[in-house]
Amino acid sequence: MDAFILAQQLVNGVTLGTIYGLIAVGYTMVYGVIRMINFAHGDVYMVSAYIAAITLAVLHFFGFQSVPFALISILIITCVITGIYGWAIERVAYRPLRGSTKLAPLISAIGISLMLQSYVQISQGARDQGVPILIQGAFRFGEGQHFVQITYMQTVILIAALVAMGILTYVINYTRIGRECRATRQNRQISAILGVNTDRIISSVFVIGAATAAVGGTLVTFNYGSFNFFIGFVMGIKAFTAAVLGGIGSLPGAVLGGILLGLTEALFAGYVSTDYKDVFAFSLLIILLFFRPYGLLGRAEVQKV
Amino acid sequence: MSTTETTAGPLLQFESVHAHYGPVEALKAVDVQISKGEIVSLIGANGAGKTTLLATIFGAPRTSSGRILHRGEDISTLPTNRISRRGIALVPEGRQIFQDMTVEENLMMGTTPIGMGHFEEDRAQMFDLFPRLKERRSQTAGTMSGGEQQMLAIARAMMARPELILFDEPSLGLAPLVVKRVFEVLAEIAAMGKTIFLVEQNANHALKLSQRAYVMVNGRIHLSGESAALLDNAEVRKAYLGLH
Amino acid sequence: MKTPILEVQNVTMRFGGIVANRDVSFAAERGAITALIGPNGAGKTTIFNCITGFYRASEGRILLNGRNGPQDIGQLMTRPITGGSHLVTRAGIARTFQNIRLFKEMSVVENLLVAQHLATRNNLLSGVFRTRAYRAAETEAVDRAYFWLSQMNLASDANRLAGELPYGRQRRLEIARAMCTSPALICLDEPAAGLNPSETRELSEVIQRLCAEHDLSVLVIEHDMGLVMRIADHIVVLDHGEVISDGTPDSVANDPAVIAAYLGVSEEEVTA
Amino acid sequence: MQNNRLASLLKEAVLTFVISLILFGPISGLVLDGFGFRNELGRSVTLAAIITAGRVLVSLAGMSEIGKRLRSRLTSSNSGVTVNTGQERSPLLPLAVLFLAGLALPFFADKYFLGIAILALIYCLLGLGLNIVVGLAGLLDLGFVAFYAVGAYLLALGYQYLGLGFWSALVIAPFLAGLFGMVLAFPVLKMHGDYLAIVTLGFGEIIRLVLNNWLEFTGGPNGAPVPAPTLFGLEFTRTAKQGGVPIHEFLGISYSGDYKFWFIYVVLFLVVCAVIYAVHRLRVMPLGRMWEALREDEIACRSLGVNHVFTKLSAFMLGASTGGIAGVFFAVHQGFVNPTSFTFFESALILAIVVLGGLGSTVGVVLAAIVLTILPELLRDFAEYRVLVFGILMVVMMIWKPRGLVRLTRPAFFPSSHSEAGIALRLEPQTEAGR
Amino acid sequence: ADTIKIGVAGPMTGANATFGEQVWTGVSAYVNEVNASGGIDGKQIELVKGDDACEPKQAVAVANRFVDQDKVQAVVGHFCSSSTIPASEIYNDNGILTVTPSSTNPIVTDRGFETMFRTCGRDDQQAVVAGAFILDTLKLDKIALIHDKDTYGQGLVDALKKTLEERGVEPVLYEGLTRGERDFNALVTKIKSAGATAVYFGGLIPEAGPLIRQIHEQGLDVKFVSGDALAQTEIVTAAGGAQNLKNVYYSSAANPLEDPATADAQAALKKANIAPDNYTLFGYASAQTIVAAVQGTKEGSVEDQIAWLRANSVKSAVGDLAWNDKGDVKDFKFVFYAFDDAGAPVPSN
Numbered sequence A: 001m002d003a004f005i006l007a008q009q010l011v012n013g014v015t016l017g018t019i020y021g022l023i024a025v026g027y028t029m030v031y032g033v034i035r036m037i038n039f040a041h042g043d044v045y046m047v048s049a050y051i052a053a054i055t056l057a058v059l060h061f062f063g064f065q066s067v068p069f070a071l072i073s074i075l076i077i078t079c080v081i082t083g084i085y086g087w088a089i090e091r092v093a094y095r096p097l098r099g100s101t102k103l104a105p106l107i108s109a110i111g112i113s114l115m116l117q118s119y120v121q122i123s124q125g126a127r128d129q130g131v132p133i134l135i136q137g138a139f140r141f142g143e144g145q146h147f148v149q150i151t152y153m154q155t156v157i158l159i160a161a162l163v164a165m166g167i168l169t170y171v172i173n174y175t176r177i178g179r180e181c182r183a184t185r186q187n188r189q190i191s192a193i194l195g196v197n198t199d200r201i202i203s204s205v206f207v208i209g210a211a212t213a214a215v216g217g218t219l220v221t222f223n224y225g226s227f228n229f230f231i232g233f234v235m236g237i238k239a240f241t242a243a244v245l246g247g248i249g250s251l252p253g254a255v256l257g258g259i260l261l262g263l264t265e266a267l268f269a270g271y272v273s274t275d276y277k278d279v280f281a282f283s284l285l286i287i288l289l290f291f292r293p294y295g296l297l298g299r300a301e302v303q304k305v
Numbered sequence B: 001m002s003t004t005e006t007t008a009g010p011l012l013q014f015e016s017v018h019a020h021y022g023p024v025e026a027l028k029a030v031d032v033q034i035s036k037g038e039i040v041s042l043i044g045a046n047g048a049g050k051t052t053l054l055a056t057i058f059g060a061p062r063t064s065s066g067r068i069l070h071r072g073e074d075i076s077t078l079p080t081n082r083i084s085r086r087g088i089a090l091v092p093e094g095r096q097i098f099q100d101m102t103v104e105e106n107l108m109m110g111t112t113p114i115g116m117g118h119f120e121e122d123r124a125q126m127f128d129l130f131p132r133l134k135e136r137r138s139q140t141a142g143t144m145s146g147g148e149q150q151m152l153a154i155a156r157a158m159m160a161r162p163e164l165i166l167f168d169e170p171s172l173g174l175a176p177l178v179v180k181r182v183f184e185v186l187a188e189i190a191a192m193g194k195t196i197f198l199v200e201q202n203a204n205h206a207l208k209l210s211q212r213a214y215v216m217v218n219g220r221i222h223l224s225g226e227s228a229a230l231l232d233n234a235e236v237r238k239a240y241l242g243l244h
Numbered sequence C: 001m002k003t004p005i006l007e008v009q010n011v012t013m014r015f016g017g018i019v020a021n022r023d024v025s026f027a028a029e030r031g032a033i034t035a036l037i038g039p040n041g042a043g044k045t046t047i048f049n050c051i052t053g054f055y056r057a058s059e060g061r062i063l064l065n066g067r068n069g070p071q072d073i074g075q076l077m078t079r080p081i082t083g084g085s086h087l088v089t090r091a092g093i094a095r096t097f098q099n100i101r102l103f104k105e106m107s108v109v110e111n112l113l114v115a116q117h118l119a120t121r122n123n124l125l126s127g128v129f130r131t132r133a134y135r136a137a138e139t140e141a142v143d144r145a146y147f148w149l150s151q152m153n154l155a156s157d158a159n160r161l162a163g164e165l166p167y168g169r170q171r172r173l174e175i176a177r178a179m180c181t182s183p184a185l186i187c188l189d190e191p192a193a194g195l196n197p198s199e200t201r202e203l204s205e206v207i208q209r210l211c212a213e214h215d216l217s218v219l220v221i222e223h224d225m226g227l228v229m230r231i232a233d234h235i236v237v238l239d240h241g242e243v244i245s246d247g248t249p250d251s252v253a254n255d256p257a258v259i260a261a262y263l264g265v266s267e268e269e270v271t272a
Numbered sequence D: 001m002q003n004n005r006l007a008s009l010l011k012e013a014v015l016t017f018v019i020s021l022i023l024f025g026p027i028s029g030l031v032l033d034g035f036g037f038r039n040e041l042g043r044s045v046t047l048a049a050i051i052t053a054g055r056v057l058v059s060l061a062g063m064s065e066i067g068k069r070l071r072s073r074l075t076s077s078n079s080g081v082t083v084n085t086g087q088e089r090s091p092l093l094p095l096a097v098l099f100l101a102g103l104a105l106p107f108f109a110d111k112y113f114l115g116i117a118i119l120a121l122i123y124c125l126l127g128l129g130l131n132i133v134v135g136l137a138g139l140l141d142l143g144f145v146a147f148y149a150v151g152a153y154l155l156a157l158g159y160q161y162l163g164l165g166f167w168s169a170l171v172i173a174p175f176l177a178g179l180f181g182m183v184l185a186f187p188v189l190k191m192h193g194d195y196l197a198i199v200t201l202g203f204g205e206i207i208r209l210v211l212n213n214w215l216e217f218t219g220g221p222n223g224a225p226v227p228a229p230t231l232f233g234l235e236f237t238r239t240a241k242q243g244g245v246p247i248h249e250f251l252g253i254s255y256s257g258d259y260k261f262w263f264i265y266v267v268l269f270l271v272v273c274a275v276i277y278a279v280h281r282l283r284v285m286p287l288g289r290m291w292e293a294l295r296e297d298e299i300a301c302r303s304l305g306v307n308h309v310f311t312k313l314s315a316f317m318l319g320a321s322t323g324g325i326a327g328v329f330f331a332v333h334q335g336f337v338n339p340t341s342f343t344f345f346e347s348a349l350i351l352a353i354v355v356l357g358g359l360g361s362t363v364g365v366v367l368a369a370i371v372l373t374i375l376p377e378l379l380r381d382f383a384e385y386r387v388l389v390f391g392i393l394m395v396v397m398m399i400w401k402p403r404g405l406v407r408l409t410r411p412a413f414f415p416s417s418h419s420e421a422g423i424a425l426r427l428e429p430q431t432e433a434g435r
Numbered sequence E: 001a002d003t004i005k006i007g008v009a010g011p012m013t014g015a016n017a018t019f020g021e022q023v024w025t026g027v028s029a030y031v032n033e034v035n036a037s038g039g040i041d042g043k044q045i046e047l048v049k050g051d052d053a054c055e056p057k058q059a060v061a062v063a064n065r066f067v068d069q070d071k072v073q074a075v076v077g078h079f080c081s082s083s084t085i086p087a088s089e090i091y092n093d094n095g096i097l098t099v100t101p102s103s104t105n106p107i108v109t110d111r112g113f114e115t116m117f118r119t120c121g122r123d124d125q126q127a128v129v130a131g132a133f134i135l136d137t138l139k140l141d142k143i144a145l146i147h148d149k150d151t152y153g154q155g156l157v158d159a160l161k162k163t164l165e166e167r168g169v170e171p172v173l174y175e176g177l178t179r180g181e182r183d184f185n186a187l188v189t190k191i192k193s194a195g196a197t198a199v200y201f202g203g204l205i206p207e208a209g210p211l212i213r214q215i216h217e218q219g220l221d222v223k224f225v226s227g228d229a230l231a232q233t234e235i236v237t238a239a240g241g242a243q244n245l246k247n248v249y250y251s252s253a254a255n256p257l258e259d260p261a262t263a264d265a266q267a268a269l270k271k272a273n274i275a276p277d278n279y280t281l282f283g284y285a286s287a288q289t290i291v292a293a294v295q296g297t298k299e300g301s302v303e304d305q306i307a308w309l310r311a312n313s314v315k316s317a318v319g320d321l322a323w324n325d326k327g328d329v330k331d332f333k334f335v336f337y338a339f340d341d342a343g344a345p346v347p348s349n
């Protein structure tokens, strides 16, 4: 009995954590390259949820009913449009602030976050929206009342996240654009002098970050089925926490931090109290940072005196 | 666009260039010419504006008036990242290597303007020039000593196969032995047919290496001429060579 | 013989696998200028960081015989709760940095006033209400700042932003700021880097004057052999983290090991 | 040349139009309705057209001479810091006028306006507090609202459990909030920049969550009532509730709910003035200088013997104390507190005040606090577009003045007249007694 | 004045904007009706919108603005208790009749402000009904109590807990979830491990929807019971479709089929093509209350209106309303609903 419950909670935690991780990647990428906490990221994720739902509605309208086709085309369309959102936000609100104080873009990001929420609220209404269940059913292990299950949707989430992370890790570590990202992060001026188009690199980081958030947004939309214009806020804070937990700036760290956070929440909620799970999560973060000031996988900045 | 014709004029030319940092005018009507294959050095006191002069070539800061011509084309409004594609490379003051990257990755970054096509070949050449880098090829660059970093910065600039290389105080903070080695390397690089524009505090070395030189004072070109002549100039000897 | 102001005893410093210093021992004499030279990456800055309390040496001991008697630097740093590198400064060691570290967005005087925070009144209330004692202490601090500025030939720049100054002046400002902590020993990390020969000459006179007039001991890292030979009373040479030579300028300059590792053959640089 | 320009303008316009259409198409063009959608694509085409037109106008304006000049005037940044020359005129007179005008405000303003003025002053206080932490000491604090909450709940719960009144809470709040600041600061000060930000954010959330969840003690989401203020035992309520005498009875005038707001306003105004003075002094005091030095370069500070832990701690505590005081005023003004007033967004707003004001600038903070409090009220006529416009304005203000509304200046210092003579004496290295 | 001004205050922006929107829709629907039929004694009613975003500080600003600048004669609002409490102090000081459609916090009416009324029921009344429904109608006694840590939800659940305990039933689980989250899988698993057969949720749609869906997805065989906040059309989409609503019940205002007053209102809303969402109805009812008081006293003073409301009852969109001296509704009627296959609510008994 107990083992089944524990296993189920682990499944719950890992799924939630994977989603946190996917959103956290956006924070980490942007931070990694321009040292900016992009507080509008949660709202980009929110926008992507709407785009995914609208795309589904449009597909249904035109009579496309095949689930795998729908899922894949929604993922692609959502990533592309959300990516353009990421690009446009950077272009309009952050690029003019390059080279000013570090905090200016932070405030600008808060403004963008308000704008996006308000824009979606005005356009789509404040009420909760939903999508029909796309994939139903689950792998079940066990029998009767004693079982562990992983829904097909959860499986899709895990696979999609793995694929997305795999692609990203490869891009960052082994491709030219990844190297240029890392160079830009360390010294933008010199990178430009060496011929790196830093504006384009920064734009692409925002696009990639937004697209990853869109993967998260799409999956969340289809997994939980409901959303409104305000979901970005809580998710934003959680994902930011995950990013820092893992060491902000580190891609695998973001995923690890996300999963750790998801597991912590699930286990604490399951075995202690739902009321205080967030208090616990934040306390854990503070304690962890106390002992590892750069997060789990973050590297200390080389500080040669 | 860079491979079209080689005009008869100078490779790089400053035409009455002014530059500002906010309200401070750092360059005042600067005229400098560099022809293909030359070694030209620029000396001057601290804060004279030497680094600024090099930086304006890359548009940071941008010129507030005047033109910078490369092969006869005005490059002063081009985006920074387009400059290096024209075959100009900079070895920046204070080295500025990518601290968190390995030596090899730093070299890869150097190839940005021309792509990785000749990477293996060029890397081998750099390792010949700086055997020390070969030993440290996978060390994180930030943990290397100053001299090692300087060599890396030079090698990185060379990876783009530039025609014109700008050196900003390459001997800064290096041990005497290494300073000698760096100047030998400069000579070797010049022997490869590259054009060199050298900014140095170490006026003695710089003037000995170069054919022509400019002396900068307070943002203006104060003197210019054959290096050998400047070495004998009383004013230069007193102010920049510390001799009486 | 006088007790040396600083004794470095068998210091080893490791970074993970890298050994930056291995069993380094030397002493800096009181009232004299000791120079630390060696190839790039020899571990000079690292030993400096151990002396000034930025790193805790992996092994060995560093003793300061300052105003308060002999003190172990390592112990000052690891003292519970209150410990830290600031205690090393308070014990009487001041330093400058290889890469200039000024408070760029503060004025030149303010840079010096920060350095005197121990002398001025830190009491919050006395400051808010501007008590007489507070004002007196503040005036004195400003005057002392101006004194060091004029010593360094910087008085005309007093009310400019430190970041605006040309490099050479920033170097001198950093020394002036260090002097404001009233040290017994001052450690200079490549003070002449980026200066031209005539500026270097000026600087060497300043250092010598400090040493002679203000009862100061100096420990200096420098690659400019002209400066080193001119001012040093005593030279320690590091290579690969180890001391390879230790003695008077003459003996060191003619030490074949030093020539091979550091100087190269010619005499030219030494005299130029 | 002319043709070239037109062509590029056209290209730009088409590009802008296409991109805005992609952006606005799904969200404002296709509105979700149940599991289906409603077609409102006309709306997004209009939006895209507006954006494109705006873009073209800006480009055109940028080409014309007037536009160029206007643009350079607008963007001529007040970047950087200037050092005073020491010749500046003393601002005493205008300050005195401002002070008197501020004091006299209740006689001219209606309650709506006064209410907003009180809010603006509370945000001034919060901004000044956070300015110490972020602007002066350079520690990014995203959980400042925690200390605000501590002050507010101190009054509410203190009244409920201990019978504390407004005045005693006002005295205790800075100490209690400072204590909380210290508790937070200890684990936090080892951390760098953005890690500090998340930890403080977490701390702010923890405080809010505990206030929300600990039903038995704090009232949870139901909040807690706060007593009206008193003045020498005189109460501002219609009938006495705290054992005193209602002030209108004492003075023999008729009751009005406005008296309470007048009173709060005046006390708050005086406190804000006092804090402004103190912060202003701090900037030229050793402690304030050490904060700023720490912001500039921590390693250099340590090399000068500055105890960075203690110095950061003091900044955190002083900032927190100010926040605590603001909390007390907030509670007494609202007459009720609950956790919804202390969300992360509130922290963000206070941070926006500090940044918009120009990090470290006292005048800037005051200005920004007023702007950011009054702006949302002015925008009420935009109805549901209010938040949208507020967001846009926030971005625009940052782009327009990335370094804040007010240019930073630094004080000038000059040697005392008798210093030349005294130099020799003062040359002696300091002795122990000198400390 | 030739018009009567009424302020409508609530969250028109921010996390709770959807509810502010509903209240506004309800109030304006009724006011349009009144105005179309000639207004009150020939006077048109003019509405003023006040957005407080459910933030207390904005609530005070809105209240002051209503009083000083808009000079409203009555207020429908605010929505959140945390806004109503500080704002009502200002309305009370200035003698403005205030009717909140939704603030269920006891403090709202417990402070003795005479101008303060509410059209929503108090939690204890709904809780008694819910307790009876679960224990007697559904005949389940392993009950998990879940709330959203907000005034309404937690108040409801706490009252139910007391009711259950009075009947000797100890809930198997008592937990609060966080508003704004979407993933309650851990909680659902916990409900499962607690062996609950019924879940009572005190909270709103954004959390209720995913909770229902996840209970369904994890294959829990439980009945899901909730309060009147579920009385909204969006529950169908939020829960992932009508098939997930099979075991879902909620209590709501009296059955329109039995109560002509509510039937009229619902018909009117239907005609105006407005969804009869819960807070739309309560907004509608609050407007009815104010209009009734004004009409009943022939535009008498506030004191008259207060006295009138205490003495009379109003036929409203949520049933007959009568008030005690505190301003609370006297025995509010609740009916339980279930859902049919298309997701439309049907009375259940």
Ligand SMILES: Nc1ncnc2c1ncn2[C@@H]1O[C@H](COP(=O)(O)OP(=O)(O)OP(=O)(O)O)[C@@H](O)[C@H]1O
Binding pocket: B021, B022, B024, B026, B044, B045, B046, B047, B048, B049, B050, B051, B052, B053, B093, B201, C163, C164, C165, C166, C167, C168, C194
């Ligand atoms: N980023 C900057 N902002 C403001 N002023 C600057 C900046 N960089 C340089 N300056 C000023 O411009 C002038 C020229 O500086 P530059 O660095 O070009 O001199 P330099 O000749 O390279 O000196 P050095 O030999 O010290 O490298 C100096 O007065 C300096 O103070």
Ligand SMILES: Nc1ncnc2c1ncn2[C@@H]1O[C@H](COP(=O)(O)OP(=O)(O)OP(=O)(O)O)[C@@H](O)[C@H]1O
Binding pocket: A303, A304, B143, B144, B145, B146, B147, B173, C015, C018, C019, C020, C038, C039, C040, C041, C042, C043, C044, C045, C046, C047, C098
């Ligand atoms: N923080 C660190 N982490 C890892 N290795 C380090 C660190 N600091 C120094 N080192 C290593 O220690 C060695 C000594 O470095 P150090 O900076 O002391 O050299 P140096 O003698 O000052 O050289 P230079 O004259 O170039 O300044 C170098 O090989 C360097 O790579």
Ligand SMILES: [Mg+2]
Binding pocket: B050, B051, B052, B093
């Ligand atoms: Mg330079």
Ligand SMILES: [Mg+2]
Binding pocket: C044, C045, C046, C098
């Ligand atoms: Mg060094």
